[in-house]
Structures are given as structure tokens and as C-alpha cells.
Amino acid sequence: xxxxxxxxxxxxxxxxxxxxxxxxxxxxxxxxxxxxxxxxxxxxxxxxxxxxxxxxxxxxxxxxxxxxxxxxxxxx
Amino acid sequence: xxxxxxxxxxxxxxxxxxxxxxxxxxxxxxxxxxxxxxxxxxxxxxxxxxxxxxxxxxxxxxxxxxxxxxxxxxxxxxxxxxxxxxxxxxxxxxxxxxxxxxxxxxxxxxxxxxxxxxxxxxxxxxxxxxxxxxxxxxxxxxxxxxxxxxxxxxxxxxxxxxxxxxxxxxxxxxxxxxxxxxxxxxxxxxxxxxxxxxxxxxxxxxxxxxxxxxxxxxxxxxxxxxxxxxxxxxxxxxxxxxxxxxxxxxxxxxxxxxxxxxxxxxxxxxxxxxxxxxxxxxxxxxxxxxxxxxxxxxxxxxxxxxxxxxxxxxxxxxxxxxxxxxxxxxxxxxxxxxxxxxxxxxxxxxxxxxxxxxxxx
Numbered sequence: 001x002x003x004x005x006x007x008x009x010x011x012x013x014x015x016x017x018x019x020x021x022x023x024x025x026x027x028x029x030x031x032x033x034x035x036x037x038x039x040x041x042x043x044x045x046x047x048x049x050x051x052x053x054x055x056x057x058x059x060x061x062x063x064x065x066x067x068x069x070x071x072x073x074x075x076x
Numbered sequence: 077x078x079x080x081x082x083x084x085x086x087x088x089x090x091x092x093x094x095x096x097x098x099x100x101x102x103x104x105x106x107x108x109x110x111x112x113x114x115x116x117x118x119x120x121x122x123x124x125x126x127x128x129x130x131x132x133x134x135x136x137x138x139x140x141x142x143x144x145x146x147x148x149x150x151x152x153x154x155x156x157x158x159x160x161x162x163x164x165x166x167x168x169x170x171x172x173x174x175x176x177x178x179x180x181x182x183x184x185x186x187x188x189x190x191x192x193x194x195x196x197x198x199x200x201x202x203x204x205x206x207x208x209x210x211x212x213x214x215x216x217x218x219x220x221x222x223x224x225x226x227x228x229x230x231x232x233x234x235x236x237x238x239x240x241x242x243x244x245x246x247x248x249x250x251x252x253x254x255x256x257x258x259x260x261x262x263x264x265x266x267x268x269x270x271x272x273x274x275x276x277x278x279x280x281x282x283x284x285x286x287x288x289x290x291x292x293x294x295x296x297x298x299x300x301x302x303x304x305x306x307x308x309x310x311x312x313x314x315x316x317x318x319x320x321x322x323x324x325x326x327x328x329x330x331x332x333x334x335x336x337x338x339x340x341x342x343x344x345x346x347x348x349x350x351x352x353x354x355x356x357x358x359x360x361x362x363x364x365x366x367x368x369x370x371x372x373x374x375x376x377x378x379x380x381x382x383x384x385x386x387x388x389x390x391x392x393x394x395x396x397x398x399x400x401x402x403x404x405x406x407x408x409x410x411x412x413x414x415x416x417x418x419x420x421x422x423x424x425x426x427x428x429x430x431x432x433x434x435x436x437x
Contacts, residue, residue, distance in 0.1 A: 020283030021292055023106045038108070040283035045142075 002052040004073035006066040009041045016067050017041030019060045030056045096301050102255050102294035108281025110142040112254035112295045116261035117181060119299050121151055124179060127265055130157040130166055131183030140185060141221045141277050163193035171201045174216035179265055184220040187236045201270045202245030213268045223276035223323055223373055225420060226285060230408035238379030240272050241350045247271045247304055248351040252279050252325040254293045256348055259302025267304060278323040288326035307354035313343035316367035316433045319358055319384050321347045324371040324421050331426045340434045350380060355387035362388045367398045367433045371421050376403035398436035400429045
């Protein structure tokens, strides 16, 4: 199982952002480097790419808050 | 300069001429409208070295509404050019490049800024083809952000597609979905005519702006075109026809889906292109439903909504039994949230109009 984490976007690395868009749905097959999400923090956006092949389960709903480094999805 | 030398100067390259798939199956890969638009630009830049991008903050910033994100990294500063704040200068530059056979994509950051550069747009970009007797083409794309809903005030919230559509010589496309954003951009870049490509900020699927679920959707990875000038029946229905465009499509579909549960069956047409206007598609639908609602975020008077209604009346003078329009009334867009939403074509206003039309005899 591979964890997908909220990317580091601030200098301190301890901020909180929002999972703005999920481009994949619960249980969908994903492949490495596929665009799966877009996150936002303090007017800065970042793309999240799948770190592994597998089936994804979403741990944070679209629009939900998440801390930098926290798990937002799992790939099995 | 002679006609012959102009023809020599036209450097239209072969790759843009190879036919592409037209409206292929969307598949399952999902993108936001902004990312679909960028993907189309990147694919056309890869396949034709004459395609380049210029405008304010299109480089490192990636477009303030993410319309050019990542292009600088792939194509470098020669082909993705940040410009000074002189719309007259850089739209004129793009027109000149197009006349010489390049295929510029030039961004006017907000359509509201057209006032400082309209001579370059409607007297040059739009008329060189005509005034040269067809000897010189202007294969450029003018992209611009439109629309309100996020308290950006009267000078940053207008749609104004009716203004551009009123002036002959420019095609005007207004995509509402990721699929159409990519297909229409591809078609616009490959088109030999000047095309104004107007993207509403509210359909881009931006992380920092409230977004309708339809602003993220399936987009083929391959190159393909959505034909310029072809409307789409997005939802079939029998009780009335809603003709709309851009973000108002999303609101109209939300209302149509809600009222379907009450037995009101609305047909929804996304114009997708305003020039040339698919008048036949509008008339065909209304001849079936007899009732017409036009939903347009642009100003009500002297614009798209009246033109749509006239298209029906000219073709089917007796078809209409009821007609309404939900538009922005003829006032500047307010900054204050509640006042702005009092003038925008909201779901509530659309729903009320649909109910009136469905109950009309």
C-alpha cells in the first residue's frame, strides 16, 4: 500500500490546505504519475501525481482540509 | 506589396492541415477546463512550430486563470512570451505575426480590457482578410477571461461576447466544459480565421474559485476538434428549450435536472460557438418544444439573447408560444456579493423562468 500525502507547500511545512479537486474517483485504477488531484494553500496551487500503480481510495473529500504531509489517499 | 509576395509570406505548414478526429468518445481521463485548454495549446505547439503564446503573465505565472500553466517550462520564453501592459502593442504584434503566417495565441487577460485595444482587434485582426480580398489570412486566436460571480467589480466581471459577435470578421467560441475547451481550442488554432476564444473563469475548475462539478470532466488524450459553429443538445427534452452558453450552461443543467423530478422536461442547448451561430439547431429545437428560454450572462439588451430569439422568429414565425430571457440586466456588474448575485443569471432566476414557461399555455 502506498500513501498519497498532501505536498509540502510552505517554508515551515506545517500548514493546512484544501484538496480542491479530485480528478479520480473512489476505487478507480490509477497509474504512476497520473494527475489525481489539485490542492491549494494560501492562493498557491499544486498538482498531485499518483506515486504508484494500483486502486485508489480517497481519504479526504473534495473541498476538505488537510495538513501538509498528511495522507489524502491510499493506493493498493 | 504584391499579392504574390503575400502568398510567399504565408507559411502555413502542413501539419495543421492533417485532419483530426471530430468530437471523439470522451473516454474516462478527467481534466479541469483550464488543464484541457492548456493541453490543446501544448499539442498544437508540438505539432506546429508556428504556434506561439503571448500576453500578460502567460509565462512564469501561467495565466492568472491558469490558461497557460506549464507552457513556459516545456516551450521556453521564445514561444511563451510575457508582454508589457500594452494590449494595443501585443495584440498588434500577434496580428502582424499571423499575417506573416505564424499562428499566435494571444491572451487579453480580462475581456473588460478590450477598451484599450479594440482598434487592433476589430479594425485589424478582424478586417485584414476582408480588405486584402482574401489574399492575406489572419490565423490567430485571441483568448480572454470573462464573467463574474466572485466580487471582482464592474471592470473585471463582464462577459461581452455579444460585443465581439456584433462585429463582423471574427469567429467567437465560448466553451463551457473541459471536452469542448480542448476541442474548440484545437479547432481555433488550426483555423485560418481570427478566432476569439472566451473562457468564463467559473468554468475553468480553478482550485481557488467555487466550481460546478461540470468544470472537471472526461477529455480524450489525443488531439481532436470540436467544430466551430456547431451547437450541442446537451439534454433532450420536450417541454421547453433552454438556449445558453458558458457558465450559464452549468446552472441551466442543474435546474433542468432538478425540475425533471417534477415532470418538467427541459431541452438544453449549449451554443458553444456564438459566431457563426448555429441558428438551425436553435430553430429545430424550438419547433419541437414551442417554448424558449435564453440564459445569457452577458448584458440583456442588443445582444446574444435577442439574436437567438430573432433566429427563431425569422425561421419559424408561428412556432413560439412563450419566450423569456434570463440575462444580466443593463447595469454594470456590482462588486458587493449580494448585489452581484441579484444581477447574475442564477439558478433561482432560471428556475423561476422555467416554471413560468412550463405553465404557459
